[in-house]
Amino acid sequence: MSTTNNTFCVAFYLKKQKTTQAGKSPIYARITVNGKRIEISVKRERICSLRLYFEEAYKDKFLI
Incomplete structure (x- = not known):
C-alpha cells in the first residue's frame, strides 16, 4: 500500500x-x-493604506 501526501492551501493578498x-x-x-x-x-x-482606510471609515461613520 502506498501513501500519497496531498496538499491544499488558499492565501488571500492585496496586489499592491x-x-x-x-x-x-x-x-x-x-x-x-x-x-x-x-x-x-x-x-x-x-x-x-491605513491612513486612507481610517479616513474612509471616518467619513462613512459621520456621513461627511
Whole structure:
C-alpha cells in the first residue's frame, strides 16, 4: 500500500502593484494544490493604506 501526501492551501493578498489612484488594491487568492499554483482575482478591492482606510471609515461613520 502506498501513501500519497496531498496538499491544499488558499492565501488571500492585496496586489499592491495594481493600486488605483484612490489608494485601493485588488484582492487576489493564490490556490496551491500539490505544489501547483494559480492566482485569481476575487473581484473586490481594499484600501491598502491605513491612513486612507481610517479616513474612509471616518467619513462613512459621520456621513461627511
